[in-house]
Amino acid sequence: MARLAFPRRWWRDAVGYQIYVRSFADSDGDGIGDLGGVRQHLDHLGWIGVDALWLTPFYPSPGHDHGYDISDHCAVDAALGTLGDFDELVARAHDLRLRVLVDIVPNHTSNEHRWFQAALADSGDPRRDYYIWRDPAPDGGPPNNWVSNFGGPAWTLDPVSGQYYLHLFLPEQPDLNWRNPAVRAAFEEILRFWLARGVDGFRIDVAHMLLKDRELRDNPVAARVVREPGTVDDWNRFEHRHDLDQTGTPSLYRPWRALADEAHALLLGEVYLLDAARTARYVRHDDGLHLTFWFGPLVASWNASALRASLETIAQEGRGRVAWTAGNHDGSRPATRFGGGALGQRRALVLFTLLAGLPGMPFLYQGDEIGLQDAELSPQDAQDPIAVRAGEHAAGRDVARAPIPWRSGPGSGFTTASRAWLPLGDAPAGGTVEEQRADDGSWLWRYRELLHARRSLPELEDGAPQWIEQPADLLAYRRGPVLVAANLGEQPREPELPPGRWQVAFSSSRATGGPLDALEHDSAVVMVDRASIP
Numbered sequence: 207m208a209r210l211a212f213p214r215r216w217w218r219d220a221v222g223y224q225i226y227v228r229s230f231a232d233s234d235g236d237g238i239g240d241l242g243g244v245r246q247h248l249d250h251l252g253w254i255g256v257d258a259l260w261l262t263p264f265y266p267s268p269g270h271d272h273g274y275d276i277s278d279h280c281a282v283d284a285a286l287g288t289l290g291d292f293d294e295l296v297a298r299a300h301d302l303r304l305r306v307l308v309d310i311v312p313n314h315t316s317n318e319h320r321w322f323q324a325a326l327a328d329s330g331d332p333r334r335d336y337y338i339w340r341d342p343a344p345d346g347g348p349p350n351n352w353v354s355n356f357g358g359p360a361w362t363l364d365p366v367s368g369q370y371y372l373h374l375f376l377p378e379q380p381d382l383n384w385r386n387p388a389v390r391a392a393f394e395e396i397l398r399f400w401l402a403r404g405v406d407g408f409r410i411d412v413a414h415m416l417l418k419d420r421e422l423r424d425n426p427v428a429a430r431v432v433r434e435p436g437t438v439d440d441w442n443r444f445e446h447r448h449d450l451d452q453t454g455t456p457s458l459y460r461p462w463r464a465l466a467d468e469a470h471a472l473l474l475g476e477v478y479l480l481d482a483a484r485t486a487r488y489v490r491h492d493d494g495l496h497l498t499f500w501f502g503p504l505v506a507s508w509n510a511s512a513l514r515a516s517l518e519t520i521a522q523e524g525r526g527r528v529a530w531t532a533g534n535h536d537g538s539r540p541a542t543r544f545g546g547g548a549l550g551q552r553r554a555l556v557l558f559t560l561l562a563g564l565p566g567m568p569f570l571y572q573g574d575e576i577g578l579q580d581a582e583l584s585p586q587d588a589q590d591p592i593a594v595r596a597g598e599h600a601a602g603r604d605v606a607r608a609p610i611p612w613r614s615g616p617g618s619g620f621t622t623a624s625r626a627w628l629p630l631g632d633a634p635a636g637g638t639v640e641e642q643r644a645d646d647g648s649w650l651w652r653y654r655e656l657l658h659a660r661r662s663l664p665e666l667e668d669g670a671p672q673w674i675e676q677p678a679d680l681l682a683y684r685r686g687p688v689l690v691a692a693n694l695g696e697q698p699r700e701p702e703l704p705p706g707r708w709q710v711a712f713s714s715s716r717a718t719g720g721p722l723d724a725l726e727h728d729s730a731v732v733m734v735d736r737a738s739i740p
């Protein structure tokens with residue numbers, strides 16, 4: 207597969223876009239989004255002005271965690287297409303100068319993966335040691351107190367061998383043993399496979415979780431038990447001292463980095479730690495990951511000083527090696543989190559404007575560019591294992607996974623099937639991509655204007671942004687001749703601007719071009735100092 211002649215570090219000025227493949231577009235009428243559907247809608251991404259797309263897992267999978275339980279890393283799930291479809295998608299994306307990132311899931315496999323099947327069949331098989339097995343505790347129970355991210359114990363008994371295996375997610379997602387060199391070698395092969403097919407990088411699932419404490423010591427209890435064990439709250443009852451973010455984990459990526467650098471490919475980690483210093487360890491060294499996601503904005507409340515604190519520390523620690531995101535397929539959408547309706551949509555754009563000016567790579571999650579809100583789903587529609595297994599409808603992640611409303615009418619332009627895998631819901635009037643594209647006052651146009659303004663900014667240094675003290679509810683930072691300011695309050699307010707001839711290059715709420723008097727409530731601007739530009 208031909209590779210685009212990219213300059214090194216193509217992601218320095220790039221904007222990413224996350225595609226949850228099952229819900230983006232269905233090209234074969236089975237109600238499930240697929241690779242063909244992605245290919246057919248690439249022009250949408252080019253039009254908005256993104257540079258790279260990240261495809262969530264499309265590999266063969268029994269689907270217990272919708273693709274994050276992989277049974278073959280080097281193939282395409284029949285419901286989502288073929289390797290030929292993947293090649294066509296990459297070729298078409300490259301024609302449009304869009305880079306393609308694929309999701310790599312190294313923490314665990316599906317229990318149906320041939321490695322785990324071999325491990326189950328014969329405890330003397332070398333692949334037994336690809337996973338983490340332990341004898342029961344003296345009372346016959348699990349070997350330690352670790353719990354699964356999705357609730358319940360992190361250990362399941364294999365009755366045949368009498369040993370437990372570890373799974374920090376579902377029992378159908380056994381954790382790999384990254385202390386085994388054969389596992390490391392196997393993943394280098396997987397990377398080589400996709401690099402040879404022309405991918406431009408990898409988003410690495412739970413990149414901080416691969417190594418576990420050698421002695422599998424108990425985790426300290428962090429909070430009192432408020433609910434019965436077995437709920438999704440189990441995870442938060444512990445301090446995760448021994449089951450994740452172990453000392454050697456960042457350096458596991460050294461050989462990956464060598465492979466990626468040779469191909470000018472990006473390594474982007476999902477390091478969900480919410481601690482800036484610990485997160486930055488994964489990108490601090492030139493043999494680590496290139497970028498890490500920062501999830502502070504996903505848990506932030508609508509408060510200027512709290513938001514600034516979350517962005518400031520990681521921008522400092524991460525030194526430009528940060529991927530910024532306001533939403534993804536694992537939680538509530540920003541427009542809903544920040545109040546819902548038009549107010550929530552306004553705020554989501556403010557947040558994205560703030561993220562888009564920081565050093566690093568901003569990512570949009572599909573649908574956020576049209577101001578999509580959480581889908582309203584009834585418990586019987588639930589698909590997410592968190593909702594289905596634990597009966598935790600409220601905690602389910604389906605709300606952000608509903609299919610994209612491309613246009614009005616049956617199937618919403620997503621599918622020709624009579625039912626989609628998750629209900630389509632009714633897009634509010636003017637809410638579809640087609641309608642918004644025809645209306646230059648729409649959210650879609652504003653996101654596009656932001657990305658186009660960003661592209662036309664003068665070249666910016668990677669150094670940490672300089673935060674400028676502001677009146678309450680406002681926040682602002684400067685990167686040389688560029689300044690981003692936001693008003694999170696309910697009243698219009700004038701921001702404090704440093705000396706300069708500041709002009710508005712983008713406004714989340716009004717026309718651009720002139721100077722700035724006051725920032726409307728829940729609005730943000732990108733400004734350029736004309737005095738400092740030749």
Ligand code: TEU
Pocket residue numbers: 271274275311355375411412476478535536
């Ligand atoms: O998510 C990892 C994950 O569960 C955390 O980031 C989670 O959001 C955090 O701990 C808050 O509780 C990734 C995928 O994005 C997700 O879809 C998968 O289910 C999971 O890994 C397992 O592969």
